[in-house]
Amino acid sequence: MPTISRSSSSTSHPTINNNNINSPSSISLSSETRSTSKYGSSTTAEEINNKMNLINSNNSYQYSKKLSVCYLDRPDFFAAIDHSDDDFERMLAVLRWTLTKESKFVHGPVCKPYNSVLGEQFRCLYDVIPTKIDEEKGTLQIYEETLERSNSSSNESSLKSESSRSKEKTRVVFLNEQVSHHPPISCFWYEARPLKQNSNHPTVIAHGVDQISAKFTGTSVKVFPGPMNKGIFIKLPNRNEEYHITHPTATVTGLIRANPYVVITDYAYITCRSSDPKRRFRTMISYVDELGGKAKFALEGIIYEILESDSEEAEEWSKMKQVPIERILVNSSKERELIDLSRLKPIDKTVKDVDHQTSMESRKFWKPLTDLILSKNFAEATQIKQSIEQDQRDLSIERKSTNQPFKPVIFDIDDDLPLEEEEGEKVRIGSGRLVMLDV
16 A cells, blocks of 8 residues: 655655555556547547447446536545644645545446536535544544444555534535537536535635547557546645646546556646745656556655745645755654545435426436446447437537537536526625535
8 A cells, every 4th residue: 555754853744655565456546447438530439439338337327427527436535624723734635535536436347438418517515524634643533434444554554433413514515517529528516514504605615627538549548638638636724825726637547348447657747836935836746657567556655845035946846856855844764544445435426306406417318328328228228329329410510500619507617616596697606605505
């Protein structure tokens, strides 16, 4: 499992340590394979795109619950980002969430999601108990029932009684909308707020524009962020901080054998920014190149301080060797576990019953196709899929002929911020008003 190191002079400030992982269940970290159905236009790509048996009947329903982008597999980690008053611990909290946000790829196979249609929406919420750090022991406390306890672990997460935990829940809300079809682009917005405080303001916000590019390389697909995809932006309103998370590159192999798996490459960066004069940090995560043989799913990384005197230069460093050793917060004299992904499965989301969803919400829109796939009626499912695609082409032709461009319902595509109808006009909605969304 990945570990982090802590200096002898520090009680809580670790740094990531190089460690080889021998199992994809341990560290299949940030696989950007959310929309592997949106390939290029080659014959091979089209054949894979239309092959309904690649949409695994055991997993397709989970994919049909949402649009292709979802970074909230562990909302309990997301809700905990703002908890600590220590600036370094907040960076560690963002790092933990970054490593857990797509745990579905750790605990399940990669399967082909549906091609999201223009205007498709997904809304859900989670009521979760945020993770915590034991300040004395420096250990991670995880409360959600999806935690898989391991008797062999030397760092068991502690659990509280149900009565004391019930008052600590935080509501996390997720909004998603497909705002463009050519190229495929969606916008997302998350908020977290403690339920017991009944506040109108969230403690954690995340938003972004999601677009991927994919390129065939032999029998594999290389997946990387598209031009509109600038990463994930996390805002902590109470701290006046923003964390910018970039996406690494993923390679999906095994498609021809219908047994795909993901290898992550390149770097991911987490950069803290603030308009206040305060100490700031930046994290580099390097996904170690797989040079042949069995995939190790290994990574290494550092966390370093950004100084005001050279902040622009420090935010441009792209390799760990560029960072002066004195900037790195701690050394490797002592280690403690950052997180064990093999024990963390995705948390179930709460969604409206299909009968109460709008026609463009994911589960309702795709229900006929999902039912056929789950019953393994792939021939009829292919016909339904082709019919949906033709309907979307017809709608596009109609919009062009009437000069009526598509307008997103939830988002302003220029800045990926949510909108709300008010007195006949679209206005940005106040942050806290999303959090109590009744699904």
